[in-house]
Amino acid sequence: MLSEVEGQPSIIKVTHWFGAAMLVGLALSGLQIDVAYPHLGPRGQTYWWWPQHGWIAPENLRIGGWLGGARAWHFALMWPLCVCGLVYFVYLSRSGRWRRLVFISRDDVVDAVSTLKTYVSFKTPPHAPHGYNGLQKAAYSTALFMIIVEVLSGLAMWKPVQLWWIAMLFGGYEGARAVHLILLLLLTSFVVAHVLMVSIHPKSLLAMTVALNKSRPISTKNTQPITEQNHAE
Amino acid sequence: MRNNDRQGGDRLHRRTLLMGLGSVALGSSACDRKHPHDGVFGITERLNQSVQRGLFSPGRVAREEPVEAVSPKGAFPSYFHADELPIAPEGWVLRIGGMVKRPLELTLDDLMKLTRTDMRVRHYCVEGWSAVASWHGVKLRDLAQLVGADENAKCVEFRSFDDGYYSSWDRESADHPQTLVAYAMNGERLTAEHGAPARLYGSVKLGYKGVKYLLEILYTPEPSGGFWENLGYEWYAGVLPSLRC
Numbered sequence: 001m002l003s004e005v006e007g008q009p010s011i012i013k014v015t016h017w018f019g020a021a022m023l024v025g026l027a028l029s030g031l032q033i034d035v036a037y038p039h040l041g042p043r044g045q046t047y048w049w050w051p052q053h054g055w056i057a058p059e060n061l062r063i064g065g066w067l068g069g070a071r072a073w074h075f076a077l078m079w080p081l082c083v084c085g086l087v088y089f090v091y092l093s094r095s096g097r098w099r100r101l102v103f104i105s106r107d108d109v110v111d112a113v114s115t116l117k118t119y120v121s122f123k124t125p126p127h128a129p130h131g132y133n134g135l136q137k138a139a140y141s142t143a144l145f146m147i148i149v150e151v152l153s154g155l156a157m158w159k160p161v162q163l164w165w166i167a168m169l170f171g172g173y174e175g176a177r178a179v180h181l182i183l184l185l186l187l188t189s190f191v192v193a194h195v196l197m198v199s200i201h202p203k204s205l206l207a208m209t210v211a212l213n214k215s216r217p218i219s220t221k222n223t224q225p226i227t228e229q230n231h232a233e
Numbered sequence: 234m235r236n237n238d239r240q241g242g243d244r245l246h247r248r249t250l251l252m253g254l255g256s257v258a259l260g261s262s263a264c265d266r267k268h269p270h271d272g273v274f275g276i277t278e279r280l281n282q283s284v285q286r287g288l289f290s291p292g293r294v295a296r297e298e299p300v301e302a303v304s305p306k307g308a309f310p311s312y313f314h315a316d317e318l319p320i321a322p323e324g325w326v327l328r329i330g331g332m333v334k335r336p337l338e339l340t341l342d343d344l345m346k347l348t349r350t351d352m353r354v355r356h357y358c359v360e361g362w363s364a365v366a367s368w369h370g371v372k373l374r375d376l377a378q379l380v381g382a383d384e385n386a387k388c389v390e391f392r393s394f395d396d397g398y399y400s401s402w403d404r405e406s407a408d409h410p411q412t413l414v415a416y417a418m419n420g421e422r423l424t425a426e427h428g429a430p431a432r433l434y435g436s437v438k439l440g441y442k443g444v445k446y447l448l449e450i451l452y453t454p455e456p457s458g459g460f461w462e463n464l465g466y467e468w469y470a471g472v473l474p475s476l477r478c
Contacts, residue, residue, distance in 0.1 A: 042363050043308045071467070159288065
């Protein structure tokens with residue numbers, strides 16, 4: 001099976017797994033930081049719409065031991081994640097690979113809906129001719145967007161006075177803090193769905209790990225041989 | 234739901250402290266309490282400080298908050314370290330010394346005769362909450378001028394009568410126009426809960442750097458840590474970045 005799978009380029013593999021590790025560390029230390037004030041909204045004016053005031057994550061989902069330790073973790077991991085993200089996005093734009101990934105056209109929407117219907121009726125959709133189907137594009141684009149906003153809202157909280165112009169995007173420090181936590185929950189649900197999908201399509205795990213990258217994926221044309229391979233299965 | 238009473242806040246801090254001590258017992262190097270600023274986290278703390286240096290501009294001030302943003306009465310938390318509410322000793326004076334030409338002792342009346350600055354800014358706690366109050370007091374840099382603080386004093390230490398609680402700041406942040414020795418809050422004299430008779434208040438630092446129950450201000454050549462800093466919080470702790478000592 002392995003030889004039939006077209007692997008992802010090494011740079012994608014490395015940034016995927018490195019970024020994932022950083023995100024896990026940031027999430028776990030973030031949950032520990034949240035324990036110190038498990039509310040959203042300023043003191044005395046907490047947000048009425050937030051249903052989870054007082055909720056704290058179970059202890060085995062937290063790292064750092066206490067607030068000071070968790071902050072040390074969080075502020076240590078944030079820069080490697082940013083570097084990893086920069087490498088990834090530069091590669092994505094330079095290689096033209098973003099075209100396979102970005103959820104943008106009407107076709108993508110139509111394809112996403114039909115793919116979703118297939119999954120809901122407990123069937124496996126056919127392999128997409130150009131790499132990713134509409135549903136994948138929607139999911140990956142949303143996840144990447146959420147990670148970017150997560151980083152921005154984090155920066156706004158880190159230096160709310162100096163980086164006020166970022167904080168303003170979120171309605172100030174408290175807004176940024178709310179976005180930061182809510183996106184963590186949404187990203188977690190993405191990860192759950194992602195892992196579920198990988199378990200349905202185990203070849204994608206090979207592509208992201210041991211399978212070699214044979215083509216030079218500069219444009220969508222280059223994915224043609226892969227499709228033929230898939231038809232031959 | 235809101236944890237806004239004094240006892241509640243105090244309990245919270247005690248619990249975080251206990252958790253911290255718990256992780257010492259586990260011997261985890263990530264939370265090495267004896268050397269919390271060494272190792273990988275020491276490197277990243279220094280990296281973060283150099284990023285902050287890049288962002289620094291001494292003239293930039295925190296935005297004034299609108300009146301409506303002021304936290305409701307009683308909602309502004311008031312932490313202190315001692316077991317009981319610290320009360321100023323009889324005959325309290327604020328001592329200013331260290332690397333200065335004219336060491337000084339100021340009574341509360343002396344302080345209140347000096348030029349007053351008022352500001353209404355957002356307070357950021359390391360725990361993640363924010364709150365807003367108006368603060369009234371004397372710019373620390375005016376006091377520095379008054380005592381003739383040495384230019385080579387790159388840091389300032391603040392001591393209190395709150396069971397040894399203290400902190401130290403970089404000089405740039407101490408000289409920032411929004412760093413006050415405050416004696417009033419929201420138009421009224423400071424209460425004992427909020428650090429009477431005088432406290433340090435700055436828009437440029439996280440809450441734990443704002444030493445309440447001030448006793449002594451010392452101009453020093455080097456950073457000298459602080460209560461929470463020695464336990465592992467960042468020494469720098471800037472809301473607005475400035476230079477590291």
